[in-house]
Amino acid sequence: MIEISFALELIKQNVRPLPSERVSLLNAAGRTLSADVVSDVDSPPHDKSLMDGFAVRAVDAAISGAKLSIIETVLAGKSPSLPLTAGTATRIMTGAPLPVGADAVVILESTDFDPNQPSGSVTIHEGVSLGKHIMRKADSMRSGETVLQAGTMIRPHHLGILAEVGAASVSVYQRPTISILATGDELVPATDFPAKAQIRNSNGPLLSSMAARVADKVIDLGIARDHIDDLRSKIQKGLKSDILILTGGVSAGMADLVPRVLADCGVLQVFHKVSIKPGKPVWFGVRQNGDARPPTLVFGLPGNPVSTLVCFEVFVVGACQLLAGASAATRNMSCAVLLEAHLVRGGRPTYWPVSLKSTDDGRVGVRPLLWRGSSDLRCLAEADAFAFFPPRESNYQPGEIVSLLNLPVR
Amino acid sequence: MIEISFALELIKQNVRPLPSERVSLLNAAGRTLSADVVSDVDSPPHDKSLMDGFAVRAVDAAISGAKLSIIETVLAGKSPSLPLTAGTATRIMTGAPLPVGADAVVILESTDFDPNQPSGSVTIHEGVSLGKHIMRKADSMRSGETVLQAGTMIRPHHLGILAEVGAASVSVYQRPTISILATGDELVPATDFPAKAQIRNSNGPLLSSMAARVADKVIDLGIARDHIDDLRSKIQKGLKSDILILTGGVSAGMADLVPRVLADCGVLQVFHKVSIKPGKPVWFGVRQNGDARPPTLVFGLPGNPVSTLVCFEVFVVGACQLLAGASAATRNMSCAVLLEAHLVRGGRPTYWPVSLKSTDDGRVGVRPLLWRGSSDLRCLAEADAFAFFPPRESNYQPGEIVSLLNLPVR
Numbered sequence: 001m002i003e004i005s006f007a008l009e010l011i012k013q014n015v016r017p018l019p020s021e022r023v024s025l026l027n028a029a030g031r032t033l034s035a036d037v038v039s040d041v042d043s044p045p046h047d048k049s050l051m052d053g054f055a056v057r058a059v060d061a062a063i064s065g066a067k068l069s070i071i072e073t074v075l076a077g078k079s080p081s082l083p084l085t086a087g088t089a090t091r092i093m094t095g096a097p098l099p100v101g102a103d104a105v106v107i108l109e110s111t112d113f114d115p116n117q118p119s120g121s122v123t124i125h126e127g128v129s130l131g132k133h134i135m136r137k138a139d140s141m142r143s144g145e146t147v148l149q150a151g152t153m154i155r156p157h158h159l160g161i162l163a164e165v166g167a168a169s170v171s172v173y174q175r176p177t178i179s180i181l182a183t184g185d186e187l188v189p190a191t192d193f194p195a196k197a198q199i200r201n202s203n204g205p206l207l208s209s210m211a212a213r214v215a216d217k218v219i220d221l222g223i224a225r226d227h228i229d230d231l232r233s234k235i236q237k238g239l240k241s242d243i244l245i246l247t248g249g250v251s252a253g254m255a256d257l258v259p260r261v262l263a264d265c266g267v268l269q270v271f272h273k274v275s276i277k278p279g280k281p282v283w284f285g286v287r288q289n290g291d292a293r294p295p296t297l298v299f300g301l302p303g304n305p306v307s308t309l310v311c312f313e314v315f316v317v318g319a320c321q322l323l324a325g326a327s328a329a330t331r332n333m334s335c336a337v338l339l340e341a342h343l344v345r346g347g348r349p350t351y352w353p354v355s356l357k358s359t360d361d362g363r364v365g366v367r368p369l370l371w372r373g374s375s376d377l378r379c380l381a382e383a384d385a386f387a388f389f390p391p392r393e394s395n396y397q398p399g400e401i402v403s404l405l406n407l408p409v410r
Numbered sequence: 411m412i413e414i415s416f417a418l419e420l421i422k423q424n425v426r427p428l429p430s431e432r433v434s435l436l437n438a439a440g441r442t443l444s445a446d447v448v449s450d451v452d453s454p455p456h457d458k459s460l461m462d463g464f465a466v467r468a469v470d471a472a473i474s475g476a477k478l479s480i481i482e483t484v485l486a487g488k489s490p491s492l493p494l495t496a497g498t499a500t501r502i503m504t505g506a507p508l509p510v511g512a513d514a515v516v517i518l519e520s521t522d523f524d525p526n527q528p529s530g531s532v533t534i535h536e537g538v539s540l541g542k543h544i545m546r547k548a549d550s551m552r553s554g555e556t557v558l559q560a561g562t563m564i565r566p567h568h569l570g571i572l573a574e575v576g577a578a579s580v581s582v583y584q585r586p587t588i589s590i591l592a593t594g595d596e597l598v599p600a601t602d603f604p605a606k607a608q609i610r611n612s613n614g615p616l617l618s619s620m621a622a623r624v625a626d627k628v629i630d631l632g633i634a635r636d637h638i639d640d641l642r643s644k645i646q647k648g649l650k651s652d653i654l655i656l657t658g659g660v661s662a663g664m665a666d667l668v669p670r671v672l673a674d675c676g677v678l679q680v681f682h683k684v685s686i687k688p689g690k691p692v693w694f695g696v697r698q699n700g701d702a703r704p705p706t707l708v709f710g711l712p713g714n715p716v717s718t719l720v721c722f723e724v725f726v727v728g729a730c731q732l733l734a735g736a737s738a739a740t741r742n743m744s745c746a747v748l749l750e751a752h753l754v755r756g757g758r759p760t761y762w763p764v765s766l767k768s769t770d771d772g773r774v775g776v777r778p779l780l781w782r783g784s785s786d787l788r789c790l791a792e793a794d795a796f797a798f799f800p801p802r803e804s805n806y807q808p809g810e811i812v813s814l815l816n817l818p819v820r
Contacts, residue, residue, distance in 0.1 A: 025600060026630075029619045030820040043788060045609060050783060075636070076713075077596030079607045094713065095596060095785070097607050140786040148791055156623070157817050160616030160715050160787050163600035164609070186487030186505060190435060190573035197489045197507050199455060199574070206570030209439045213566070213820070220436075226485070303486075303504065305570045334768040358744035362773050362811045373460060375505070376550040377570050378453060381558055401772045407567050409819075410440040410623070 001273045001280070004349060008318060008329065010270050014286045015322040016294035018174040018242065025162050028154045030213070031172035032324055037148040039165040042138035046097040051133045054089040054111060054122055055080075055102035058130040061089075066124045074099070089122055098134060105133035141165075151326070173325035175216040176242035180207045181234050183224045183248040183258060184303060202305050202377060203247040210312055211245070213408055214320040231261040239265060239287055239296050242323060245316060248303030258300050259283060267298050275391065277348040278307035278374035282315065294323070304374035310351045310386060313405055336364040336387070336404050342396045344389040351386035351405060353379055366402065383407060411683045414759060417694070418728060418739065420680050424696045425732040426704035428584040428652065435572050438564045440623070441582035442734055447558040449575040452548035456489075456507040461543045464499040464521060464532055465490075465512035468540040471499075476534045484509070499532055508544060515543035551575075561736070583735035585626040586652035590617045591644050593634045593658040593668060594713060612715050612787060613657040620722055621655070623818055624730040641671040649675060649697055649706050652733060655726060658713030668710050669693060677708050685801070687758040688717035688784035692725060704733070714784035720761045720796060723815055746774040746797070746814050752806045754799040761796035761815060763789055776812065793817060 002010075020034035049055060060068060068089035074080045076095040084090060084101035091113075092098070092105065110126040141147055147161055148154070154162075154170070162170060180203075187201040188194050204220050211218045219241060224234045226249065238244035249258035259269060267285040274282050283300030299316055301308040318329025339357065344350055354366040366387055371379045388403040389396070396402070412420075430444035459465060470478060478499035484490045486505040494500060494511035501523075502508070502515065520536040551557055557571055558564070564572075564580070572580060590613075597611040598604050614630050621628045629651060634644045636659065648654035659668035669679060677695040684692050693710030709726055711718040728739025749767065754760055764776040776797055781789045798813040799806070806812070 025615055026618060029622070039788075041604060041610075043609070044785065045604060046607065048785075050785065076594055077607055077636075095594075095609070135782065135785065139782055141788040147788055152791075153819075155817065155819055156619035157616065157719060157790050157793065159619040160612040160719070161791055163612040163615040164715075164787055166600060166603065166610060168601040184486055184505075190576060191578040193576065194451060194455060197456065197487055199453070199505070200451075200576060202570040202573040205435055205573040206567065208436060209566035209569040212439070226487075305574075309567060309570070334774075335770060335772040337772040360745060360811070362745040362747040364744075364772060364774060372545065372549055375454065375458075375460065375545065377574055378449075378551040378557055380567050381562075381571055383567065401770070407565065409563075409565055 001275050002271055004274060004276055004314065007271055007274045007284070007315065011284060011297070011315060011319050012322060012329070014270060014295060014297065015319060017325045018176065018294065018323050020171050020173050020325065022169045023172055024169050025159060025167060028162065028170050028172060029156050029159060031154050031175070032326065033148060033150050033152045033154060033170060034173045034325055035171040036146045036150050037162060037165060037167050037170060039141050039143055039145050039147050041165060042143050043140040043164060044135055044137060046137050048135050049092045049094060049096055049098060049105045049133060050135055051105055051107045052094050053092065053105050053107040053133065055084065055092045055098050056089045056104055056106055056128065057084055057086065057101060058104040058128055058132070060087055061104065061106055061124050061128050063127045064125055066127070067121055068124070069121050072099070103130055103134070104128045107133060175214065176320055176323045177217045177219065178211045178215040178243045178245060179219040179221055179238035179241040180204055180211065181221040181224055181238050181244065181246045183226065183231065183246055185226045187223045189223065203303070203308050206305055206309060207245055207247070207312060210309070210408070214317055226257060228257060228261055231257060232264060235261055235265050242294065242296060243316065243319065244296060244298045245301060245312070246299070247301045247308050249300065262298060262300070275348045276310070276314065277350040278302070278304065279311040279314070280348065282311045284315070302374065305377040306380065307374040334364065334404050334406065335401050336366045338396055338398055338400045338402055339365040339367050340398055342368045344394050344396065346393050347391055349391045350389045352389060353383040354385055354387045354404070355382045356384040366404065411685050411690070412681055414684055414686055414724065417681055417684045417725065421694060421707070421725060421729050422732060422739070424680060424705060424707065425729060427735045428586060428704060428733050430581050430583050430735065432579045433582055434579050435569060435577060438572065438580050438582060439566050439569060441564050441585070442736065443558060443560050443562045443564060443580060444583045444735055445581040446556045446560050447572060447575060447577050447580060449551050449553055449555050449557050451575060452553050453550040453574060454545055454547060457547050458545050459502045459504060459506055459508060459515045459543060460545055461515055461517045462504050463502065463515050463517040463543065465494065465502045465508050466499050466514055466516055466538065467494055467496065467511060468514040468538055468542070470497055471514065471516055471534050471538050473537045474535055476537070477531055478534070479531050482509070513540055513544070514538045517543060585624065586730055586733045587627045587629065588621045588625040588653045588655060589629040589631055589648035589651040590614055590621065591631040591634055591648050591654065591656045593636065593641065593656055595636045597633045599633065613713070613718050616715055616719060617655055617657070617722060620719070620818070624727055636667060638667060638671055641667060642674060645671055645675050649677070652704065652706060653726065653729065654706060654708045655711060655722070656709070657711045657718050659710065672708060672710070685758045686720070686724065687760040688712070688714065689721040689724070690758065692721045694725070712784065715787040716790065717784040744774065744814050744816065745811055746776045748806055748808055748810045748812055749775040749777050750808055752778045754804050754806065756803050757801055759801045760799045762799060763793040764795055764797045764814070765792045766794040776814065
């Protein structure tokens with residue numbers, strides 16, 4: 001039995017990153033940049049008005065009652081043709097380029113201007129100060145400037161920035177293909193009604209959905225029976241993926257054929273059993289694929305669904321990040337404050353399901369859920385995260401700070 | 411100019427919820443349940459072993475050195491055929507049904523049993539207590555019990571529960587189709603290099619990506635020029651969706667034809683201008699579609715991209731939730747602690763971009779970003795959320811608590 005940190009180190013040593021690829025802007029959300037994104041434009045491209053109104057010389061429009069001659073109207077997308085001189089104003093729309101000589105904008109609402117009765121002059125109700133409602137060329141970004149760095153995970157709001165700098169496609173890391181195989185004679189598909197001593201395969205849909213957010217493609221291989229031939233043929237299919245995840249068949253039982261069949265298929269064991277609760281029987285191995293292709297990573301996760309979920313988040317997500325070019329796996333960890341007392345027993349580091357509650361003083365509060373162990377999946381209906389407790393018996397009190405392994409929202 | 415809360419109330423009054431539909435289990439993540447999900451099984455379906463080992467009568471195995479006769483082996487998926495009697499043990503695998511009479515399990519590692527040299531008896535190294543390593547029938551859930559309630563947003567880890575209870579398909583609310591139309595003579599597509607006085611259309615990709623998470627389908631209608639005919643034909647296309655979002659053309663400029671053309675197309679204005687910063691010019695209207703189809707909601711968002719983003723999150727996301735059957739719009743709000751002083755000026759409630767930092771004492775810390783106003787999209791490269799400041803001038807100090815409008819991760 002090894003420590004979590006050592007298991008993560010062993011996984012890291014066996015990962016060879018996937019190459020990068022170009023994807024179009026609209027397919028970039030959720031991907032990780034493999035190269036810096038540099039702007040090819042100044043933003044704004046010119047000194048511009050931030051409001052609809054009149055471009056003026058602040059010195060002419062400093063006081064209420066000032067009356068100015070309108071010399072031109074500039075719409076967005078057009079350029080002014082006349083410079084401002086003393087006593088003049090240019091009617092201007094939001095975003096339009098300022099005329100030469102202008103150093104402030106008076107908003108339409110601060111004038112007597114009636115667009116239905118335009119006249120040759122405008123009177124200002126409220127004086128402006130120098131620089132009011134204008135933005136100078138390149139104030140937001142300069143051509144040649146890096147706007148998003150390699151390693152950034154692209155979020156929806158980043159797509160606006162990518163569009164602004166003309167990144168119609170971006171260079172991102174490839175994501176792994178993941179095959180999922182549930183094993184066990186007791187399993188039936190979710191669509192069937194279980195006979196006596198049977199249960200439904202919950203791990204397949206659970207892992208498929210968890211994996212979808214980090215994988216290029218998820219292949220659910222269904223259920224393999226506890227027989228060598230069925231296991232072998234399905235494992236061989238799964239080894240065509242970058243990652244093969246099996247569930248069940250890795251603990252100490254006589255039906256636990258999985259490690260044996262994996263060895264038959266050329267998968268070398270790297271570790272078996274980690275000091276983690278739930279999830280102790282977790283198995284990890286690697287099948288070399290020659291120089292042309294990175295090795296296939298094989299995870300044997302315990303059959304109990306909560307163990308499988310914790311092991312997926314702790315071990316597999318990090319492996320996906322490393323495959324996708326990250327220099328280190330980063331777990332979605334944060335801190336939170338316990339809202340209720342919680343007794344933790346013993347020997348292994350423990351992940352305990354909790355629900356979150358944002359408190360009025362800016363804290364994340366967690367409430368430990370009533371959880372009956374690694375096969376009690378129903379308890380996760382209310383779970384937002386797992387709280388992490390180090391390996392010692394302790395009666396944690398409300399107000400103590402714990403680390404969280406957050407569960408994905410979608 | 412109306413208050414944010416009144417604008418939200420007006421939106422709510424004009425929404426007619428979309429019907430529900432059934433989707434298959436694997437397509438359920440991210441959808442909202444429109445009916446309770448009830449289990450059709452007990453879990454576990456029988457008293458079961460939580461470990462690989464021996465089912466025993468605790469009274470026979472309370473002390474180290476006890477020797478028991480092995481009467482049977484039960485694999486997962488099989489049922490025991492013999493009841494336990496005094497002095498006997500049944501070899502049992504994780505998840506398998508307990509034999510009648512068993513009330514504890516001794517784990518394999520606490521015995522002298524060697525699977526390669528099975529004999530008729532087993533000696534126990536470590537005594538067990540009553541109930542050890544067993545789970546009683548229906549301890550996790552009962553047949554007939556509600557496991558996920560209507561209104562629950564289905565997260566990846568919920569798919570395991572749905573599979574366990576045989577919910578091969580679930581009843582969820584339909585999500586809206588959303589059309590997006592950017593307007594303005596100054597815009598060019600992200601793929602083009604802008605000429606003088608032009609900028610790229612960043613709002614289209616920005617909103618497409620933001621909308622993808624709440625919509626059934628997003629249709630990017632591209633750019634409409636500031637001309638009545640082009641606007642009208644593209645608006646008419648967009649009105650076939652449940653929601654049409656326009657950007658630009660709603661402030662006070664003479665090129666702001668949008669409200670006029672919308673009226674021509676039968677869209678009635680509900681409100682124009684809200685006391686919010688950024689985003690004041692936001693426009694909302696409704697086109698009735700007769701009894702057969704809920705009305706189309708039309709949002710005219712300001713052309714500046716940060717205004718558009720804030721208005722989308724504050725007004726459009728809530729409308730999508732209401733369309734998708736939620737009884738009230740819930741914004742993704744939480745509290746956080748300011749890490750730096752921040753001066754807020756004035757008259758309107760203000761959303762200011764911030765980056766988040768989880769602190770060691772369980773707090774969410776926020777750092778206000780250097781932001782040059784509603785057209786400065788580049789500043790959002792580092793943004794995780796907007797901090798909300800109420801409408802008063804104030805110099806906020808480090809340690810003060812602020813509300814957050816969180817930006818989606820993907």
